Amino acid sequence: MTAPAATELIEERPARHGMLRYAAAKVGGALLSIAMVIVATFFAFRLLPGDPVRALAQGRNMTPEQLDLERSRLGLDKSLPEQFLQFVNQTLHFDLGVSYEYKRPVLDLIGERLGATLLLTGTALVMAVSLGIWQGARAGWKPGSRFDKFSTGVSLVLWSVPTFWLGLLLLMVFAAGVGPIPGIFPTRGIESVDAPDGFGYILDVAKHMVLPCLTMVAVVYAQYLLVMRSSVLDEVGQDYVTTARAKGLRDDEIRRRHAVPNALLPTVTLVFMRIGFVVGGAVTVEAIFSWPGLGQLFYEAIRVPDFTLMQGTFLLITVSVILMNTLADVVYHLLDPRVRSA
Amino acid sequence: AEAPASKVIRVGATQAMDSMNPFLAVRLVSSSIHRWMYGFLTVPDPKTLQPSADLAESWTTSPDGLTWTFKIRQAKWSDGQPITAEDAAWTFNKMITDDGAKTANGPAVENFASVTASGQDLTIKLKAPQASMLDNPVPIMPKHVWEKVGDIAKYEAEAYPAVTSGPYIAVEHKKDQYVKLKANPDYWRGRPKIDELQVIFYDNPAAAIVGLKKGDIDLIGRLAPPDFDALKGDDNIVQWNQQGRRATYLQINHGATTSDNKPIGDGHPALKDPRVRQALHYAIDKQKLVDEVQNGLAKPADGSIVPPMYKDFFWEASGDQKVGFDVARANKILDDAGYKLGADGIRTMPDGSKKLTFRFSIHTDAPIEEKLAEYLTGWFKELGITLTTKRLDSSKFTEETGTTALFDIAISGWSVNPDPEEVLATHLCSRRPTASGEGGGTESFYCDPQYEALYQQQLKELDRPKRADLIKKMTERLYTDAPVIALYYPNDLEGYRKDRIASIKPIPEENGILYGGSGYWPFYTLEAVSEDGTAAADSGSNTGVIVGVAGGVVVLLAAGLFLARRRKGVVDDRE
Amino acid sequence: MSLLELDDLSITYRIASGEVPAVRGVSLSVEAGEALGIVGESGSGKSTLAMSLLRLLPKDTRIDGRILLDGEDVAAMKWGRLRAVRWAEASIIFQGAQHGLNPVQRIGEQIAEPLLVHRIAPPEKARARVAALLEQVGLPAWRARSYPHELSGGQRQRVMIAMALACEPRLIVADEPTTALDLMVQAQVLTLIKELIASHGISLLMISHDLSVLADTCDRLAVMYAGRVVETGPSNGSFQHPYSKALAAAFPTVGDPSSRLAPKGLGGDQPDPQQLPTGCVFHPRCPVALDTCSTVDIELRPAGDRRTAACVLVLEERC
Amino acid sequence: MSSITWTRRRMALGRFWSSFRTHRAGVIGLAILVVAVVLALIAPLFIDAGVTNVVSGTGEKLAPPSWDDPLGTDESGRSVLLMVWWGSRTSLLIGFLAALLSMVIGTVLGIAAGHFRGWIGAVIMRITDWFLVLPSLVTALVLAAILGGSTVTIIAAIGVTSWPSTARLIRAQTLAVEARPYIERSTALGGGHWHITTRHVLPNVAPLLLASTTLEVASAIVTESTLAFLGVSANKTSWGTMLRGSYDWGAATSGAWWYILVPGLCIVIVVMAFTLCGRALESVLNPRLRRAV
């Protein structure tokens, strides 16, 4: 009655090489993006008004010979295509030029401040993402509940607050102290001058991180909450959720085991896609709290303005954001079985 | 780690160190710190500000003023090596021979023909006589340490403890955060009275004020007027308000020319007319500017670019010469000069060719200049002159107001050294740029024979009172001819905690400044309030513990809440 | 005692614009080992009925009447008891096989999940059980490590069936298990269901809008229209209610000359559940409606041969 | 017939309004917006740019709120109330125009990327993705720094850096619309690219666009203030420049809380209002989210 399962027998395991090709395409795309950044940076900064050599002099008196010397040292006496090639070549060799202000290689300056920025943005990002995802999952699971209304409301208010303003207020309230609130938090920096060693040092840094971190988290976490909320909301009505319920699972089990993993994956891409936003926030937060990081360096570069430094920081920030994105994309594809071999 | 009795003073700075290498550092904070660390040939006398002995015990000049011989003091570097003339000679020769080493103080050795040493004697031969020879701003570096450095231009000098000859030894530097200096026990004048001096960097001036009020820092200099006012009412804080070394003035494009006297730029023709400049001068209510822009913490300028702090050189207009705020008179001057008021309320050139519309160039990101512009615009409007504000970033600003002369009126200001020669030189013909835009450094594109002559005279005049007279004449010339119009001399505004700092001597000792002054005097003479050396550190670690505990509690509470909710979730199942 | 008994069951959804009576006074029963089919147009309340059996409807839905599962009132169960009943006593195969499975969980885990939740098997034994279940539905055991998207529609539906069998429930509810599937695959799945039901002695409640699917699989059929059962009877008899007749005519028999080049259908629109017509809800579309039909609502009445129908004409023929 | 069409349109609007009305937060947001916009528009009837003029600022410096100056004064004795009122014009203008710019760029590119598959779409997507990952504030800052500060450059800097998310949204929506069979039907009827994009795609993305523009205005206002704080501003009084002023003139340390709080709260309230309104619009207009509310 039933014909033999011919196709069933010749069935083979799903192939995995699609992943490699995907990763290759993504990396290729990222390289293209980086190339675009380099080209755009070159031309944008060449459009700048003014003579970079004179800017380098910062108003000090220089003889024509000195100026010419500087010019040829910077390769500015060459034609535009030559300059471009030189720029690309240097950039590819991680030579981002010498800061006007500091007279030191931009890369060194960045290197010195990278750690602080990574510490701050990394911590803030992890906190914001976990807080946002946790609250978003709960809020989306029971839309319209008191928890939902409260957390969405709070996050929306914070979302509307300019970062620097919130930072200033927090500084004035919790570092300076207002009325009965003692100013227990430090006013600046990443560590005390007389920070103790060992565990005490960690505690000291943690104390310094509280306010800047809080500022960044407060402003940023709303978007994660909202994205997570709506993707969980999308899952709530799905048939597999009903199936899970019919299987006799508890409500929170369904949320944790089924809805959240499904909702998480699209959220994660968005998280990484908006990393640039967090980095942008770091510029103001670091300026307010005198945090010795990249954002502060960039802010300083803008105020001076120190164009090589600005250009270098911009390049670095952009390229690392692009790389993060690519990484996230690839990892996401590794993690999500739906797209893994599709 | 420190013994409990150690006396630590913390100084706040709203600028971070750009480099620990004195050959490269240009920021004020850096040169201050280097002044505390290294000896110079001479140092301004704390009372008179006249050059006095520092590393150079004594000196002689040859009659032609071209050869200077300094006798270097018998003292020791902080690592125990003796200080010799070799060190000084090495320092200067390095700057003469190595372009990288010129970055910070290049001009100071420009006039040097040769520098030689023998034992403790240092001989400097000049290309031309130089009156400011004794105000040499170059710190003397230990040759035995620095000669090992390969490329000075790339050297960060982050080796600690640093080898120094001044009152303090840098022992730690965290970039953008702080510098720690220890007292130099072997300092030849004697050990400073405190043990440690820390300089802490703030990005955010408001945070620095908070820091001072909280006791995170003990002293902060160079305050903006509002920040200074914010210190009012705190019993523990001394508000230090003294005449400053700075003048704020307007630079007027009165017909800019290049060094070969060709016109350059696009300045408004009306400004070539001294009467128009005069009228503008009359239309400025300097007192009001002082009150509103500087919160009253400045002195209206009735002189020119040399501030009253330098009593010897300060010149002030009086009587008829003095230009006061008098809009009616300003209008009359313009009327008389034939600048007729148009129907739209704007004056035109006597030949009717052009309206009197001036641009006012200021820096971006400079609130005080912004405010100044708003006031000037208001007053000039009453003269029938339109002023539009043009914001420029600093490189563009330097270029347009110093080289290409693409401006009408620009803001300007100069911090004047005890010897005002350099600021006076900025108004010399020779400082004008060449036709190709090279060179420069002029503050006004000024080129006046009378002024030039006076400058040459003072250069050669080694008798101080006579030289002072010449300098006063120069400033008078600037005042009356008005290529620049001085607005006010901002006060030096600082604050320090008297519960931490027992005494500090300003420079000059009478009504002087504390931070950013030339020489190390204030910070060498600094005395801490004794009993309370570690209070700040203690409270710091206490709050640390509090925060730690509080953080732990918060985490526990959150975890508890989470668990509670989960348990509740079991009950609160959904349908 | 019937395995499942619905007694005058009414289900009303509450939405912003008012109430939607999706099921109105349905009484049905499924005996042990019996296969009951429910057929009806889209929106007639079939899925609503199925979901109510395990109380899977939204919280604010109003349920009147009684649902007795093995004699126990589902509505009165405590949460713990309900969870224990779910899947262990009755399991559901949902309509869209592609959506009923969690896309990011391996199939094996999903099949094992009810085993673990109901503590039927410890984790180490669960794996063997999953393999056995997969084999039962004709899938190789290594498929347990696949993700749903790696399977075809028919295979996924087999997984759903395996999952439904996991706890060896006494009742399986299959809500349109083959609708999204292709003709041949549909035949495969139906054959499988039939075999499994027969070999395990499980009761089946199968829902479809396609009469031909049910006719073959079920012993008895119930036809629903606008939230009502309008006819019940053995699956091999001929229909009495005009709606059932129209439904049957819509699926022509290939080779039957009467339907060649003469498609038959029913005019008019389905009623809006929020504005049901008066009297017999079918009367606006009924080809044989009488005047009284617009005023008199007809209950199910016997129509011979273990058959009941809710139509005036049925009664008249009988009498 | 056109009158009937009009009636139908009005009914559709009525339906839209009645479902919008159920979003309480959205209605509150809308009310605030209307008040803010009306106030900004009528400001010239009562005050003029003179309120921002320092020479005529007569009050005491940094005076706390009083009867004369209900929200206190700033560092030059100008009334903070009048300043925020006048400044709202610049803030809102920048917000609206930047959002408009970003919307136009985003829509054109988004529809093009979604409609033209193949290399055109791929290239546009590449560019979009590239702009999307650029840290927008940093880029805007660099752009504004390069172009120099003025209202136009600020608008351009914000607009040019904020369009990619709109473009992505529009592209996704275009793809969704183009996957619908009625596009196929339209092609089968003989419709070309222009017909399909303007007749089918655009009307279908328009509502979502409205919602996203509303949200965009909110973020443009915040970005303007951040740029102002970082020293790049239009030469006019706006809420951002006021905040910068309060920072520059030590309002925080001198305890002039009104000078910091008032412009900041204005931003928060208006941005919040835009956000609420935009979210409500989104959930009314986007069926995918509709069931969620």
Added chain:
Amino acid sequence: MLEAKDLAVEFSSRGRRARAVDGVNLSVGPGEIVALVGESGCGKTTLARTLLGLVRPTSGTVSYDGSPLTYRSKALKAYRRQVQLVLQDPMGSLNPRQTVYEAVAEGPRIHGLADEEQVVASALARAGLRPPERFFLRYPHELSGGQRQRVVIAGALALDPKVLIADEPVASLDASVRGEILALLLRLRDELGLSALVVTHDLGLAWNIADRVAVMYLGRIVESGPTEEVLKAPQHPYTQALLSVLPESPARIVLSGEPPDPTRIPTGCRFHPRCQVVAAGNPIASKCRSDLLPVLPATADPQSACHLTPKLLG
């Protein structure tokens, strides 16, 4: 009238080439209704779309009235006045933001027909929506499924086409409504002389309305002929299997496995891996595995592409 000759369509999917349509000859005569039946994924929709010029064939030609179709946009536009499309999902085929009037008027507007309102009214009336004015201003969501499908048909009729290609026109409709739409198609054929190609997987539908049936398997037509002959006396094992799973059939032949995918077309007879006759150990099975079958020509006579057919016939 409408004729496909050696039509082949390839897609590249995931780096592999999928031959969705792999050599099809098919014609639709004037006033004829042809049903194209087959399992999911066998290429029915692709074929229909290719016939409309929505997809360009990899090889082969589509010709209308004897002249081959060219793919310049002008020629396509003209062609599409003659040949029209009706899709499976009437809700999806109507733009939810357009009224019925706008939806029906879209074709006339694109082609710039005069007297738009008149054209729309008559098209609606012919599609059985009477009086047409009552429907002008309705939106799709205010209509029932059957009415929507009528609007779609009216939209096609507004251009006065000669051929209608209907891709699963009733698959998404409720059983009770389905008869009505099919009746409408028959009536249009009778009244307007419209030809139609109806794509479906439902053999009952073919029986209901088609004059001719073509059975498709994996991109090829494997059997075709007059409806009565194909459905009552199927020659190809595949057609036999399809018919056997209908409820009324006495013995079921349930083919196992899924329809194979068009990226990997088996050699020989493309049906052989699933063929019940091959599986039963028919002696010529080896031939089925290796020997290619000819492509069936576009004739109206009953024919089937199977190595067994001559024997079975004989």
